[in-house]
Amino acid sequence: LRATMASLREDLGLRVLRVPRKHLRRRNMLKLRRTVGLMTEVKRTQETIQILLEAEDYSGALDVIGHIQTVLREDLAGLHGLQHVSRQLVKFQRLIAGTMSSRFLALAVALDLEGEDTDRASVGDDDDNDDDDDAQHSKSWAFKEKILPLVRGLTRAGYLQQTIAAYRSKLSELLTSVVKTSVAAAL
Secondary structure: OHHHHHHHHHHHHHHHHHHHHHHHHHHHHHHHHHHHHHHHHHHHHHHHHHHHHHOOOHHHHHHHHHHHHHHHHHOOOOOHHHHHHHHHHHHHHHHHHHHHHHHHHHHHHHHHHHHHHHHHHOOOOOHHHHHHHHHHHHHHHHHHHHHHHHHHHHHHHOOHHHHHHHHHHHHHHHHHHHHHHHHHHHO
């Protein structure tokens, strides 16, 4: 009878102890599953960024980079194997900012040069001015559609002031070149 009672206590006691262990194990498995899911998302980030860059969606790429950097800082902070990903994301961010900056400069300088040409051409007929105004308005709209996402992305990345400074220096170079050419032609 004592052996049966001891066996029953041990059997019932072990079963009761198994319940908290199983709950703890289940919680740990869910944490592991979430961590592995986040790691998979982080590893796929490079492909996603490349696809967004090919589509010239710089803001989307910056959104993805920001999200993944947050995940790395908060959820996967203890994993040292993903530190290289954080460095890669910073490089991607610089690359995107440089690309947006160069596109901004190219668009803005092209608009300045184009605006100079249309100012010279608009001295002619008044009938043509209405057509020129419509064309100028559509060009202005197209320019805004191209430049606005670049300005937003540069602002978000913190590179807008550097880009504006580069734009100013580029314009001063162009003005210097125009003045030199004009003076040389006048002499």
